Amino acid sequence: MSNQPDPELVKIVSGHVLLGQLEPDELARVLAFSRTERFSAGQVIFRRGEPGQSMMTVISGRIKISVSSSEGKEAVLAILGRGEVLGEMSLLDGKERSADATAMEAGEALSIHRRDFIPFLERNPAICIRMLGIMSNRLRRTSGMVEDRSFLDLPGRLAKTLIDLGKAGGTETEDGLRVETHMSQRSFGAMLGASRETINKQLKAWQDEGLVLTGRGYVVLIDPKRLARNVGLDIGI
Numbered sequence: 001m002s003n004q005p006d007p008e009l010v011k012i013v014s015g016h017v018l019l020g021q022l023e024p025d026e027l028a029r030v031l032a033f034s035r036t037e038r039f040s041a042g043q044v045i046f047r048r049g050e051p052g053q054s055m056m057t058v059i060s061g062r063i064k065i066s067v068s069s070s071e072g073k074e075a076v077l078a079i080l081g082r083g084e085v086l087g088e089m090s091l092l093d094g095k096e097r098s099a100d101a102t103a104m105e106a107g108e109a110l111s112i113h114r115r116d117f118i119p120f121l122e123r124n125p126a127i128c129i130r131m132l133g134i135m136s137n138r139l140r141r142t143s144g145m146v147e148d149r150s151f152l153d154l155p156g157r158l159a160k161t162l163i164d165l166g167k168a169g170g171t172e173t174e175d176g177l178r179v180e181t182h183m184s185q186r187s188f189g190a191m192l193g194a195s196r197e198t199i200n201k202q203l204k205a206w207q208d209e210g211l212v213l214t215g216r217g218y219v220v221l222i223d224p225k226r227l228a229r230n231v232g233l234d235i236g237i
């Protein structure tokens with residue numbers, strides 16, 4: 001352990017939703033307690049039900065948070081990227097991991113043990129409030145997913161998810177708004193509560209109607225407004 005954190009690491013965490021807010025000396029203290037973990041694509045980071053003693057923040061790569069049924073069906077709860085936090089629930093309540101975490105591509109995360117982070121939280125009410133903000137945001141997103149699954153049919157859910165992904169990080173191209181789905185069609189289906197075949201069929205139907213173009217790991221929304229209208233979505237775009 002060193003009190004001189006790696007400048008490269010400091011640069012990375014400076015944009016971090018939680019750690020980026022710390023004064024330099026506090027940040028140095030937290031980094032001294034942290035370790036960097038590397039993951040390969042497809043590696044299981046932890047499984048639901050395991051004891052959880054640490055929290056991680058993503059440095060690079062994407063991590064899938066999911067739960068599976070005994071028959072092997074999967075529901076994707078979130079895809080976390082750079083700067084996002086995972087494992088905070090067990091860290092706070094001392095219970096088991098509530099979901100599986102799997103690396104979707106090779107990446108790194110900064111891991112902090114409960115025994116080091118809890119005293120740090122006790123000294124930093126502003127960081128506790130930020131953490132509550134992160135958890136509130138997750139609850140909002142999860143409630144939104146429950147709402148969509150209850151009230152939208154599959155085309156509506158798929159169109160809404162693609163348009164949301166496009167708004168959050170899509171790229172304007174000559175053909176339209178390109179959305180990186182960054183995951184296999186199977187995982188994408190799991191996020192929407194539908195099989196890969198059903199998703200493929202719907203995308204193909206939209207492609208035939210000139211609403212989207214599909215490729216490996218991406219979908220281009222030729223005209224997001226027309227797509228929204230097609231499925232009866234009122235999304236204010």
Ligand code: CMP
Binds near residue numbers: 065087089090138
């Ligand atoms: P933990 O329960 O320690 O381990 C699983 C992690 O998945 C959990 O902490 C959160 O970081 C994350 N997680 C669980 N449920 C959700 C959710 N609904 N939305 C986003 N992240 C979640």
